[in-house]
Amino acid sequence: WVAQCASLLADLPAYLVGVRCPLEVLVAREKSRKNRTLGQAAAQFPLVHASCIYDLEVDTAQLTPQQCAFQIQARLLDGTGPQTLKLLRERFK
Secondary structure (H helix, E strand, C coil): CHHHHHHHHCCCCCCCEEEECCHHHHHHHHHHCCCCCCCHHHHHHHHHCCCCCCCEEEECCCCCHHHHHHHHHHHHHCCCCCCHHHHHHHHCC
């Protein structure tokens, strides 16, 4: 699906943002929420970011949601524009 998204979105002003946190934090969050199937975080952790690159990454274990939003906003305003989807489109040609 990464190749398909890159193909469809590469020419749009679309940024790819990686939202990360350590596995231990994901497991604790999963346990604290009553609507999650326990074990999914651990099962999906090695797959979610595999072979993906991002225009920006934020760590929700180190930053508040507001701080993450400010980092994303700063990236949008820094003038460099998105690059990752173009790179991924070329990778999957």
